Amino acid sequence: MSATMYPNYSPGLEGVIGGITTISDIISETSTLVYRGYNVHDLASHGSFEETAYLLLFGHLPDRKELESFMATLAAEREVPAQVYTALQQLPPSTHPMDIARLGFAAYAPFDPDYNEPATNHDANLRKAVRIVAKASTIVGNGHRIRTGKAPLAPKPEHTIAQNFLYLVNGVEPDAETAHVMDSSLTLYAEHGFNASTFACRVCVATLSDLYSGICAGIGTLRGPLHGGANEEAMHMLQKIGTPDKADAWIHNALANKDKIMGFGHREYKKQDPRAIYMTKVAKALGEKTGDTKWGQIADILENVMATEKNIHPNVDFPAAYAYYLLGIPIDLYTPIFVVARTSGWTAHMVEQLDNNRLIRPKCIYEGPTSETWVPVDER
Ligand SMILES: CC(C)(COP(=O)(O)OP(=O)(O)OC[C@H]1O[C@@H](n2cnc3c(N)ncnc32)[C@H](O)[C@@H]1OP(=O)(O)O)[C@@H](O)C(=O)NCCC(=O)NCCS
Known part of the structure; x- marks a missing residue:
């Protein structure tokens, strides 16, 4: 329905x-993203994902x-109970890793020692948030092992979250450069304002539901290709x-067919996505290093057209896709990597929502029939 008919209605809540929030800001005009005042480029290039999650x-x-204390807590909280793995083992091998991640968190939730604390207990919410961030790479990494017929591995306390993910997925120690690329991509993916999945998390906990239900809502919302x-x-x-x-002909043909080109466009950035600028450099450097530059060349052609x-x-999804490919990560783990990162932003938002809560309940415009007459079932 056209927005012009209803001046107060914005389809997709665009501009609403x-x-x-005090967590992050997207400055569309200058293509800048800041987490609590820090430019995401500085955090990704100088800091670690753990520092970002703490921030x-x-x-x-x-x-x-x-x-050091945060890293020690993350290491201590990284493993999940065996019952969570047993639950994941019941899923068919064709299960998408996003569904594995959602079940992993749903199955872990009742084991959280703070699970039954009131929804507005700030300290308990922060403890739950740290556990969620700590366990995400284990749930996704060992979830991947389980669906490929392998036994879960015990996370190593000396690993960072990026290293833990790579170690569990590949079963070998990651090299420093791979771990660094993964770590910086986690920082870029960590937080992004009132995006669809974060908003879903906030809507969920605003009913005074719990952080784990919010995480499941976030994962379900993140899963979609938009x-x-x-x-x-x-x-x-x-x-x-x-x-x-083949790239030039392909993209012209796709545009002529009015296809959506995945990894392009953004509701908030009408110029460049700053995360994409950073990630493109990383992906191109990986291409040069591995001698596999064709993805970067195809990307350049698509971007120009x-x-x-x-x-x-x-x-950010466009360069992240071929960066992860060049790191040898299975394609259906790309969105779960986003989960590993975004648990930090999701939980920060849920804590913030619950600290100053009001039920989220927008209005809608009714356009259905208005004066139908009841007819008994056998006479319809
Ligand atoms: C992200 C996205 C959903 C934002 O969409 P939005 O703000 O709702 O904007 P719309 O989908 O209404 O698009 C506005 C116009 O740009 C076009 N457009 C937007 N993204 C496009 C894309 N990726 N490929 C082709 N055309 C695109 C739309 O066709 C539309 O054109 P029209 O006005 O001629 O119909 C959209 O850009 C998209 O679907 N991108 C592909 C999926 C993706 O990469 N998602 C990850 C986001 S981080």
């Missing part, structure tokens, strides 16, 4: 202010002592194109 949850960058699922779709698209010489013909630019 859904709340106040999002506790509101400031940790000093050395706080960081949101987190775009990184997997973008890689399938690059594979379909195959070689740089999209910019010239549609004035639409890549979002």
